[in-house]
Amino acid sequence: MKCPRCDGNKIEVIATSPVGNVWEVYECMDCFYSWRSTETPHIHDKFKLKKEQIDTLQVIPPIPPLDK
Numbered sequence: 001m002k003c004p005r006c007d008g009n010k011i012e013v014i015a016t017s018p019v020g021n022v023w024e025v026y027e028c029m030d031c032f033y034s035w036r037s038t039e040t041p042h043i044h045d046k047f048k049l050k051k052e053q054i055d056t057l058q059v060i061p062p063i064p065p066l067d068k
């Protein structure tokens, strides 16, 4: 299995359906994209990530505290 977003192959199962083993949720350990086994995700080329891009991703800035 390959990650639909970055083509990485480090995919882990992070959740399974509580009843009936109907679906699983997978997560890519490289870019943290996750998807359900019942989906067939299609990522537009524009949103694809390459390994080099993941390595240089900036940390999302924290949300500043609200003014009181």
Ligand SMILES: [Zn+2]
Binding pocket: 003, 004, 005, 006, 007, 008, 028, 029, 030, 031, 032, 033
């Ligand atoms: Zn990925």
